[in-house]
Each structure stands twice: as structure tokens, then as C-alpha cells.
Amino acid sequence: MIDIKFYKSCFDLQSLPKSLNKEIVLCGRSNVGKSSFINTIFGVKNIAKTSSTPGKTRSINYYLVKDKFFVVDLPGLGYAKFSKEDREKWSRNIKNYFQSRENIALVFHLIDARHLPTIIDIEINNILSETNIPYIVILNKIDKLKRTFWNKAKNETLKMFPNLSFGDNVFIFSSISKVGKMEIFSILQKLFM
Ligand SMILES: Nc1nc2c(ncn2[C@@H]2O[C@H](COP(=O)(O)OP(=O)(O)OP(=O)(O)O)[C@@H](O)[C@H]2O)c(=O)[nH]1
Numbered sequence: 001m002i003d004i005k006f007y008k009s010c011f012d013l014q015s016l017p018k019s020l021n022k023e024i025v026l027c028g029r030s031n032v033g034k035s036s037f038i039n040t041i042f043g044v045k046n047i048a049k050t051s052s053t054p055g056k057t058r059s060i061n062y063y064l065v066k067d068k069f070f071v072v073d074l075p076g077l078g079y080a081k082f083s084k085e086d087r088e089k090w091s092r093n094i095k096n097y098f099q100s101r102e103n104i105a106l107v108f109h110l111i112d113a114r115h116l117p118t119i120i121d122i123e124i125n126n127i128l129s130e131t132n133i134p135y136i137v138i139l140n141k142i143d144k145l146k147r148t149f150w151n152k153a154k155n156e157t158l159k160m161f162p163n164l165s166f167g168d169n170v171f172i173f174s175s176i177s178k179v180g181k182m183e184i185f186s187i188l189q190k191l192f193m
């Protein structure tokens with residue numbers, strides 16, 4: 001188990017902690033498994049609260065790892081009912097976040113491996129590719145796909161985001177089967193630990 005502590009929850013961009021530490025940021029649609037990803041990677045049971053109801057994480061939650069770097073769980077956009085206005089507001093906030101935080105070292109963008117990237121995913125990818133922040137796309141919940149469909153999921157993602165490459169900045173992952181955990185963990189280890 002890695003030394004990880006809850007640090008702070010913020011409900012607006014004004015109350016963010018000073019960006020003293022390097023940050024790893026989790027983003028993606030609501031319910032895609034961001035909070036579970038944190039628990040899985042750091043080998044903790046439920047430090048990041050998860051829920052089968054979309055919209056569990058409503059605040060920006062900071063976790064401090066080894067007293068050295070932040071892991072940041074961004075709220076996802078609830079996928080059931082959202083208006084164009086909701087999406088625009090959410091997208092502005094996310095953009096603001098990425099542009100204003102100086103110490104973001106890496107962003108994980110989680111996508112549901114079972115579906116084509118959604119409009120929200122395309123939006124996130126656009127925002128990220130306009131910044132200089134390194135980011136990794138995670139095809140999550142791969143346990144829900146039969147192995148024979150894994151290549152299809154990878155290829156469809158790469159078709160939509162041709163600037164990315166598998167094994168470099170695209171990985172498959174599952175919090176259930178732990179596929180991909182070692183690969184991601186070793187990336188983090190090289191960067192931070
Ligand atoms: N099968 C499967 N289920 C998963 C996986 N990761 C998360 N889940 C489930 O998906 C649901 C949502 O997980 P969360 O980790 O709460 O998702 P989130 O992205 O943090 O959601 P919000 O906080 O609402 O944005 C929960 O029921 C999890 O148990 C996975 O890899 N495989």
C-alpha cells in the first residue's frame with residue numbers, strides 16, 4: 001500500500017489549494033470509474049468514494065501521496081440528463097482548471113472501453129490537446145468486454161484520436177480484474193516515487 005491521505009475537497013476554483021505539489025489529475029465522464037481508479041492504483045479500499053449512481057464526486061478532491069504529490073479527482077459530468085448549458089459550463093471549468101494549475105504533471109482521461117468516445121470525451125481530448133500537459137487515455141472497465149473485443153476498442157479509440165498511440169499514451173484498465181494496474185503504476189513510479 002502506498003501512503004495516500006485525503007487532503008481537501010473544493011467546491012469552486014477559488015478554494016483550490018496552492019499548487020505546491022505536482023499533480024496527477026483524473027478526468028472523464030461521470031461513472032466511468034475515476035474514483036475506483038485511484039483506489040485501485042494506490043491499493044486502498046475506499047479512500048476515493050465510489051458509487052454506482054453517476055455524479056458521486058461533485059467536488060474537486062485532493063489526495064496527497066507520500067507527502068509529495070497530489071492526486072486530483074475531478075467531478076464527471078452526469079451522463080443521464082445534461083443540457084448543452086451544463087456541458088458548456090462543465091467544459092469551461094475543466095479548461096480553467098487545466099489552464100490555471102501550473103503543477104499538473106500528468107492527466108488521466110478515462111473512457112468507457114465498451115462505448116465509442118462520447119461528445120464529452122471528444123471535448124476533454126480537445127481541451128487536453130490544446131494544452132502542453134502530458135495525458136494518458138485509459139480505456140476503462142475492460143473487464144466488461146470479452147477479450148476478442150479488446151482490439152476493436154483500442155482501434156476505435158485510436159481512429160478518433162489519431163495523435164495517440166497504444167502502450168504509450170493509451171492503456172486498457174480494469175479496477176475489477178486489475179488489467180493495466182502494473183503498467184500505470186510503473187509510469188507513476190518513474191515520474192514521482
Ligand atoms: N466492471 C467494472 N466496474 C467498475 C470499474 N471501475 C469502476 N466501476 C464501477 O463503476 C461505478 C462508478 O465508479 P466510480 O469510481 O464511482 O466512478 P466515477 O468516475 O468516480 O464517478 P463520478 O464520481 O460520478 O464522476 C461503480 O459502481 C464502480 O464499482 C471497472 O474497472 N470495472
Ligand SMILES: [Mg+2]
Pocket residue numbers: 034035036049050056057073
Ligand atoms: Mg467519483
